[in-house]
Amino acid sequence: AAGVIQSPRHLIKEKRETATLKCYPIPRHDTVYWYQQGPGQDPQFLISFYEKMQSDKGSIPDRFSAQQFSDYHSELNMSSLELGDSALYFCASSSTSYQETQYFGPGTRLLVL
Amino acid sequence: GEDVEQSLFLSVREGDSSVINCTYTDSSSTYLYWYKQEPGAGLQLLTYIFSNMDMKQDQRLTVLLNKKDKHLSLRIADTQTGDSAIYFCAEVYNQGGKLIFGQGTELSVKP
Numbered sequence: 001a002a003g004v005i006q007s008p009r010h011l012i013k014e015k016r017e018t019a020t021l022k023c024y025p026i027p028r029h030d031t032v033y034w035y036q037q038g039p040g041q042d043p044q045f046l047i048s049f050y051e052k053m054q055s056d057k058g059s060i061p062d063r064f065s066a067q068q069f070s071d072y073h074s075e076l077n078m079s080s081l082e083l084g085d086s087a088l089y090f091c092a093s094s095s096t097s098y099q100e101t102q103y104f105g106p107g108t109r110l111l112v113l
Numbered sequence: 114g115e116d117v118e119q120s121l122f123l124s125v126r127e128g129d130s131s132v133i134n135c136t137y138t139d140s141s142s143t144y145l146y147w148y149k150q151e152p153g154a155g156l157q158l159l160t161y162i163f164s165n166m167d168m169k170q171d172q173r174l175t176v177l178l179n180k181k182d183k184h185l186s187l188r189i190a191d192t193q194t195g196d197s198a199i200y201f202c203a204e205v206y207n208q209g210g211k212l213i214f215g216q217g218t219e220l221s222v223k224p
Binding site for chain 2: 033035042043044045048055056058090092100101102103104105106107109
């Protein structure tokens with residue numbers, strides 16, 4: 001079965017640079033969620049989109065923005081990167097017409113130097 | 114408030130049963146989930162339970178839900194070394210909304 005696809009899988013950036021993370025949800029899933037997991041931490045919710053509209057917002061810094069496109073893929077844009085942004089970034093997708101269980105992608109590991 | 118709590122570590126011998134416990138706060142959660150994370154890997158959905166159920170069994174996994182005490186547990190029967198991982202329980206905050214995770218329980222299985 002198709003799973004959530006995230007790219008890139010690994011990313012190394014310098015401080016103050018920008019990064020773009022991409023997420024391709026499971027086909028026919030209409031909702032996308034972004035989570036950040038710091039080292040040794042549990043995943044923290046950043047933001048979600050339903051049918052291309054922002055549906056909920058968590059502890060996402062103002063330096064970050066995200067959107068969901070017409071093909072339902074989503075991008076998380078991160079600017080003015082800081083050392084503390086180094087983390088594993090997960091995308092999850094769900095279908096509002098079936099149970100809304102969230103299925104996670106493999107994550108993008110971002111290292112800011 | 115949003116708070117999910119788990120014990121941090123559990124060590125068992127291969128072949129024994131493991132029980133991982135979790136308490137949650139949002140009584141309106143419709144589903145409660147267990148995810149497994151191996152080192153450096155993503156979050157794998159293990160199982161879930163609907164909030165109007167007391168128990169769910171799925172092969173070696175048994176989930177028990179005590180809604181009155183807001184207590185959730187995951188029992189792994191015949192634990193294998195391949196079960197060594199971090200296990201997260203999670204509740205849905207508002208239907209269709211974000212997941213609130215516990216801190217994760219690191220399960221270590223010794224041969």
